[in-house]
Amino acid sequence: MDTRAFKLALNHSDNYHRQGFGHKAxxxxxxxxxxxxxxxxEIRANNYLLQQGDVTIKLAESFGxxxxxxxxxxxxxxxRQHFPTQKIWITNEVIHNPSVNQRLQxxxxxxxPVIEGKKDFSVVASQDVVILPAFGASVQEMQILQEKGCxxxxxxxxxxxxxxxxVEKHKKKNYTSIIHGKYSHEETIATSSFADKYLIVLNLAExxxxxxxxxxxGDSTEFLTKFSRACSAGFDPDRDLQQVGIxxxxxxxxxxxxxxxxxxxxxxxxxxxxxxxxxxxxxxNTICDATQERQDAMFKLVDEELDLMVxxxxxxxxxxxxxxxxxxxxxxxxxxIDSAERILPGNAIEHxxxxxxxxxxxxxxxxxxxxxxxxxxxxxxxxxxEDAIARILEIKAAALV
Ligand code: SF4
Numbered sequence: 001m002d003t004r005a006f007k008l009a010l011n012h013s014d015n016y017h018r019q020g021f022g023h024k025a026x027x028x029x030x031x032x033x034x035x036x037x038x039x040x041x042e043i044r045a046n047n048y049l050l051q052q053g054d055v056t057i058k059l060a061e062s063f064g065x066x067x068x069x070x071x072x073x074x075x076x077x078x079x080r081q082h083f084p085t086q087k088i089w090i091t092n093e094v095i096h097n098p099s100v101n102q103r104l105q106x107x108x109x110x111x112x113p114v115i116e117g118k119k120d121f122s123v124v125a126s127q128d129v130v131i132l133p134a135f136g137a138s139v140q141e142m143q144i145l146q147e148k149g150c151x152x153x154x155x156x157x158x159x160x161x162x163x164x165x166x167v168e169k170h171k172k173k174n175y176t177s178i179i180h181g182k183y184s185h186e187e188t189i190a191t192s193s194f195a196d197k198y199l200i201v202l203n204l205a206e207x208x209x210x211x212x213x214x215x216x217x218g219d220s221t222e223f224l225t226k227f228s229r230a231c232s233a234g235f236d237p238d239r240d241l242q243q244v245g246i247x248x249x250x251x252x253x254x255x256x257x258x259x260x261x262x263x264x265x266x267x268x269x270x271x272x273x274x275x276x277x278x279x280x281x282x283x284x285n286t287i288c289d290a291t292q293e294r295q296d297a298m299f300k301l302v303d304e305e306l307d308l309m310v311x312x313x314x315x316x317x318x319x320x321x322x323x324x325x326x327x328x329x330x331x332x333x334x335x336x337i338d339s340a341e342r343i344l345p346g347n348a349i350e351h352x353x354x355x356x357x358x359x360x361x362x363x364x365x366x367x368x369x370x371x372x373x374x375x376x377x378x379x380x381x382x383x384x385x386e387d388a389i390a391r392i393l394e395i396k397a398a399a400l401v
Contacts, residue, residue, distance in 0.1 A: 021082035027078050037383050040059075086128060094134060119141070130152050137186075157250070164194045181202075209226070211264060254292045309374070
């Protein structure tokens with residue numbers, strides 16, 4: 001399929017909207033009242049520090065809603081306002097935050113149902129409106145919706161679109177896109193749908209395996225088994241790894257994406273000699289600024305003296321999980337929660353340890369003085385961070401700890 005031509009045609013369609021509907025100012029007031037926090041503004045103004053009783057809260061210098069998420073949520077609210085009576089669907093969570101998604105559902109925005117792992121678009125009628133989320137939708141999904149003739153409101157973040165454009169460039173030159181990401185993540189599913197040939201690598205270890213194959217060959221059956229869910233149909237590692245371009249899921253760890261890019265660059269230089277590099281390797285910087293800023297701020301925060309970290313964000317949020325990984329690597333006790341309600345009465349917390357299911361931990365706040373580092377993922381409103389801080393302060397003030 002000519003995905004570029006499809007997108008161009010879509011951009012010119014009257015049923016397709018990539019901007020708001022002129023209600024931005026009104027919606028901004030509603031969003032401020034629902035998601036912003038005066039306490040967080042005060043803490044920001046106080047050098048990201050709050051001191052109360054035995055508790056010191058240190059906030060990361062960059063956290064929470066990124067502009068891409070703010071834009072998507074704002075467009076979703078505008079859509080409701082602009083189409084007050086029409087049925088509105090969303091192809092997936094608009095962002096990875098349970099409270100925001102619940103709020104949208106309360107406003108009558110419904111998720112496309114999933115039956116046996118597949119989205120059931122038969123529920124969408126031509127007069128309906130369908131919102132595409134911040135991390136995009138696959139080109140096949142957009143095609144289905146276009147054929148239905150429904151109205152599409154595309155909130156895909158421009159940073160994600162930039163990656164899609166990169167993948168288009170790879171395709172034009174017949175390069176295989178090496179996508180650093182999670183093959184089951186919606187953004188990576190959407191990105192790979194624009195590629196002709198692609199291979200998704202999760203981390204540096206997988207990239208090393210692929211580069212070793214490029215240099216030394218190997219067992220293609222083993223290769224295809226390892227990447228069975230992470231490569232394009234008909235992928236042949238002996239044929240399709242001679243020209244590669246790098247792309248990424250925008251919320252992966254920045255350093256790892258860079259390392260993977262450099263590893264493939266060195267590998268292609270070694271295999272084909274440096275003078276031929278441009279014929280075998282392409283790389284563009286597609287790391288999103290917001291992800292980079294939040295990760296940099298987290299690296300700075302974990303350099304400080306902290307007793308523990310609280311990382312707030314959806315459990316399926318990739319960028320939040322990466323923030324959690326940073327504190328895990330520094331051996332700081334770290335609690336990933338998706339809402340303040342996970343901080344339970346008494347001194348207990350229901351949290352998600354890295355790579356494990358939810359668990360409840362008692363006595364998580366130590367007695368006496370405590371320094372708590374806090375950050376939140378790009379999909380988390382400040383209001384949720386405020387509520388979590390309030391609960392921590394309550395527990396300590398009640399002399400429960
Ligand atoms: S994290 Fe980056 S790519 Fe993702 S929505 Fe925010 S600004 Fe866009």
